[in-house]
Amino acid sequence: MEFKLEAHRIVSISLGKIYSARGQRGGLKLHKNLLVSLVLRSARQVYLSEPCCPPEPPAAPRAPPEEPPPPPCAAAAAWAPGEPPPPLPRDEAPRGGPRRPGADCESPRARRCCCGGCCCEAGGGGAAPPLPCCSRKRGAGERGQAGSPVKKPRREAEAPPPPPPGEQEDMETGNVASLISIFGSSFSGLLGKEPPRRRRAPRDGGEAAAPAEAAAAEPGQICCDEPVLRTLNPWSTAIVAF
Amino acid sequence: MLLFCPFYHFFWKMKCFSRYLPYIFRPPNTILSSSCHAEADIISTVEFNHTGELLATGDKGGRVVIFQREQESKHQPHRRGEYNVYSTFQSHEPEFDYLKSLEIEEKINKIRWLPQHNAAYFLLSTNDKTVKLWKVSERDKRPEGYNLKDEDGRLRDPSMITTLRVPVLRPMDLMVEATPRRVFANAHTYHINSISVNSDYETYMSADDLRINLWNFEITNQSFNIVDIKPANMEELTEVITAAEFHPHHCNTFVYSSSKGTIRLCDMRASALCDRHAKFFEEPEDPSNRSFFSEIISSISDVKFSHSGRYIMTRDYLTVKVWDLNMENRPIETYQVHDYLRSKLCSLYENDCIFDKFECVWNGSDSVIMTGSYNNFFRMFDRNTKRDVTLEASRENSKPRAILKPRKVCVGGKRRKDEISVDSLDFSKKILHTAWHPSENIIAVAATNNLYIFQDKVN
Numbered sequence: 001m002e003f004k005l006e007a008h009r010i011v012s013i014s015l016g017k018i019y020s021a022r023g024q025r026g027g028l029k030l031h032k033n034l035l036v037s038l039v040l041r042s043a044r045q046v047y048l049s050e051p052c053c054p055p056e057p058p059a060a061p062r063a064p065p066e067e068p069p070p071p072p073c074a075a076a077a078a079w080a081p082g083e084p085p086p087p088l089p090r091d092e093a094p095r096g097g098p099r100r101p102g103a104d105c106e107s108p109r110a111r112r113c114c115c116g117g118c119c120c121e122a123g124g125g126g127a128a129p130p131l132p133c134c135s136r137k138r139g140a141g142e143r144g145q146a147g148s149p150v151k152k153p154r155r156e157a158e159a160p161p162p163p164p165p166g167e168q169e170d171m172e173t174g175n176v177a178s179l180i181s182i183f184g185s186s187f188s189g190l191l192g193k194e195p196p197r198r199r200r201a202p203r204d205g206g207e208a209a210a211p212a213e214a215a216a217a218e219p220g221q222i223c224c225d226e227p228v229l230r231t232l233n234p235w236s237t238a239i240v241a242f
Numbered sequence: 243m244l245l246f247c248p249f250y251h252f253f254w255k256m257k258c259f260s261r262y263l264p265y266i267f268r269p270p271n272t273i274l275s276s277s278c279h280a281e282a283d284i285i286s287t288v289e290f291n292h293t294g295e296l297l298a299t300g301d302k303g304g305r306v307v308i309f310q311r312e313q314e315s316k317h318q319p320h321r322r323g324e325y326n327v328y329s330t331f332q333s334h335e336p337e338f339d340y341l342k343s344l345e346i347e348e349k350i351n352k353i354r355w356l357p358q359h360n361a362a363y364f365l366l367s368t369n370d371k372t373v374k375l376w377k378v379s380e381r382d383k384r385p386e387g388y389n390l391k392d393e394d395g396r397l398r399d400p401s402m403i404t405t406l407r408v409p410v411l412r413p414m415d416l417m418v419e420a421t422p423r424r425v426f427a428n429a430h431t432y433h434i435n436s437i438s439v440n441s442d443y444e445t446y447m448s449a450d451d452l453r454i455n456l457w458n459f460e461i462t463n464q465s466f467n468i469v470d471i472k473p474a475n476m477e478e479l480t481e482v483i484t485a486a487e488f489h490p491h492h493c494n495t496f497v498y499s500s501s502k503g504t505i506r507l508c509d510m511r512a513s514a515l516c517d518r519h520a521k522f523f524e525e526p527e528d529p530s531n532r533s534f535f536s537e538i539i540s541s542i543s544d545v546k547f548s549h550s551g552r553y554i555m556t557r558d559y560l561t562v563k564v565w566d567l568n569m570e571n572r573p574i575e576t577y578q579v580h581d582y583l584r585s586k587l588c589s590l591y592e593n594d595c596i597f598d599k600f601e602c603v604w605n606g607s608d609s610v611i612m613t614g615s616y617n618n619f620f621r622m623f624d625r626n627t628k629r630d631v632t633l634e635a636s637r638e639n640s641k642p643r644a645i646l647k648p649r650k651v652c653v654g655g656k657r658r659k660d661e662i663s664v665d666s667l668d669f670s671k672k673i674l675h676t677a678w679h680p681s682e683n684i685i686a687v688a689a690t691n692n693l694y695i696f697q698d699k700v701n
Contacts, residue, residue, distance in 0.1 A: 006588070010534055013592055026347035026370060030432055030451045031482045031501055031541075032597050038537045039591065046534070 007047040014040040285688035287675055291355035291363065294679040297325055297686055298365055299693055300350025304334040306367055306420075308378060309695075323684070325695050329378055331420035334369040346371050352437050354446070356459075364423070366446060370433040373448050375424035375459060383411040429455050429465045436486045442493040449486035449498060456510075468516045469498060469508065484599075485545045495520075497547070497554055503540035505556060505565065523554070523565050525572045535587040535596060543599035548608040549680075555611055557602040560584060562613050562623065577623045577630065580615045582653040582664045595669050606681045614673025617662065618689045619649060635673060635687045635694040646696065 017036050021028060282303025289298050297309040310328035337346040347370055356364040362379035387409040391397050432450035439446045447456050447468065454469035469486075473479055481502040489495035494510045506519035527536065539559035546555045553574075554565045560581055563573035579600075583590060590596040595616070602613040614620045615632070623630045632649045652661035675688040683698040 007534070010588065010591070017594075025345055026349075026433070027342070027344040031435075031484065034479065034482060034501060035538045035541060035597065039534055042534045042537070 001050070003046055004050045007043040007050075010043040011040060011047065014043065280691070283691040285675060285691060285693060286349050286351065287353050288677040288686050288688045288693070289353045289355060289365075290677050290679055290686070291365075292357050292680060294681060294684065296328065296355070296363060297677065297695070298353045298355065298367075299686075299688065300333065300353050300367055301691075302347075302349040304332055304336070304348030304350060304369065306331055306333045306350060306353065306365075306376070308363075309693075323682075323697060329418040329420055331376070333367045333374060333376065333422075334372065337371070339371075351434060354437050354439050356439055357443060366437050366439065368434050368437050368448065371427065371430055373426040373434070373437055373457070374422050375426075376420050377423045378418060378420045381417045381419060382413060382415075384414045385409045386412045424459065424462050426457055426462050426465070429457075432482075435484060436498075438486060438488045438496065440488045440493050441491055445493075447486060447488065447496065449483050451482040454483065454486055454496075454498060454516075466514070468510060468514070470515065470517060484542050487545055487547055490547050490549060490551045492551065497545055499542035499545040499556060501541040502537070503542055503558060505542065505545060505554060507567065521567070521570050523570045523573075525563070531584075533587060535591055538591070538596050539587065544601040546602060546604060548604050549606065550608055553608065555602050555604060557600050557613055559596060559598075559600075562602050562611060564611070564625065575625060577611070577621075579613055579621050580619075580651070582651055583616075586664070590669070593669065595672070598672055598674060600672075600674050601676065603676055603678045605678045605683070612676055612678060612685065614676055614687070616669050616672050617667040618671040618673060619651075620673045620676060620687055633696075635689045635692070637692075 014036050018033065018040075021033055021036075280303075282301060282305075284302045285299050286302055287298075287300040290296070291298070295311050297311075299307050299309075301307075306329075307327060308329045309325040312324045312326060314323070333350055334348040336348045338344070339346055349369055350367050351370065352366075352368050354366045356366070356375075358364075362377050365376050365378070367374055367376060386393065387407050389398070389403060389406055389409075390400065426448070430448065430450040430453070432452050434448050434450045436449040437446060438449075445456055445458050447454055448465075449455075449469075452470065452472040453467055455465040456468045457465045469483070471481070471483060481500045481504075484499050484501055486496060486498035489497075495507065496510070496516075497505055497507045499505045503524065505523040507521035507523070508516035509520045510516060512518070512520060527540070542556045542558050544557040547553070548555065548564075552567060554567065556563050556565065556573075557579075560579060560583060562577045562579060564575040564577075565573045587596060600614050602611060604611055609626055610622055610624050612620060612622045618635045619632050620635060621630060621632050632651070633646045634649050647660075650658075650661045651667070652658065652663045657663050671689060673687055673689055677686040679685070685696050687694040687696065
């Protein structure tokens, strides 16, 4: 159990580092962020290898990115490469009211894939269902936008649901992979287009528009508006931040 | 109080330069506290030139300060070999990459000297993106007595000149001027971490996180890419280049270290792109030491060839290792720098100290290696006697011309009087950069914004 807590703590620290790295002078440090992502992966592996995830407190406030994130088994799902954003109702499912408080990993929950973007219905039963939707890696831009349609109406205070147990190992590469692709995009010179997009004012009912923007965005670009950013959970926020 | 000397029987006398006023050496009792230093004054690189006559430092503010050793003088024998400020110049300025909306820091990452061929000195200095070749030259004479212009430089009317004279050189106050002779820019997408001058003295290499480029000193608008580890898909990135250096004698050979704790030796004769290594140095990981942070602490922060060219030394977070070029599967020597930190890795990860990049240096004869630690401690390891010593670069604890006292960190149990406990270590005082004179026992130690120069006391 101590390992789990330790892993959880390390995950939260790592996320804080990733998030705070975006404002660094001199640009992202590829080396440091690569190391942080490796630690993140190790901590997540340990956390997931523990027999069971602790139940989620019902009113757990959705912390800003600097504070400890929700349990990694939930957040870990966020890392998986996944499909393009599913239709809105499905995205809404795990995010707030409808989500059962105190849900644990065993329950069949809609699992968020790819940094809080699309949510793949895990299906019933305690067995870990394979997630076909998670097999395709998505560009960072899509990923970033995938969060926005879901997040806008939701309060930051609500924690995402933990995913089913027996999380797919193919998400592990997605974990690091998505992070790396984000760093990569930061360095690939495509950021030239990023700032104008970032600073663009949020549109009303922009959720529908946002995925379209994401689709239009070049791969590797991340576009996210400030208000949307605030409503995202820490995991997806950290990733979208880049 | 009994003062005892470090293990290899040398005494040290100290000289300290505060970065507040690089032009003036202030005796310890008037130097301002280092806790209120400016960020720009933090020393980021230290390097002796090939003769040891000059010592260059670079700082976070993009400045280079060069110290020169005093000549021996009969009149002031006690000042023999002291270093004083020779030249100061602004090497790099902060820049803004408009295309990527990124600010480029002016911090000097590395300085490397070129061997001297004439009266002028040449050095390479680099920040994250641009390498510059600087010429540092002295002027102590100026010509006087021109015919066509007078002493103020105003042109004279040729019709008014009735006699001709030969201009003569008259002495003037020594002026040291630094001029940028070459600017090697726009070749690196990622942050430059190393530069290394080739033994052919015609080329040098610059390494960033994913690529290494080979330059000719005369050509600034192109460079050859000799190593490229960028994956086609950045999502597959698993390691980055952390340091690179040319072999001291073989101009075709160089090494580069990675964040995975491996070293690759490459031969440029094999192919134009040296992605395939000639030798691969890696030590198998000790499974008993596995932790969340195993990968971070195995990342190599510095790699240095020995002067002989037979060995390479690598520094990772907790150890210094010496490798024989002829044995790839493990190092021949491993030295623990501060193993007491192994149980504190989580805290060090939290406060970012685990990412500190310590450098390591050889002495002139390759018998002693030195590296820095925290609390302004630095460590020396004698490869022959296997003895080691911990010294401190601190004004409070040493006066100029005092002998350095070995320090000891208490790892547990009863702490003796002179020992310091692990929990009392100041992790904000870190010695990342040190340099050793090429032939004598003179060391330069950079402690945040202060430069300490220690020399052995010859009896």
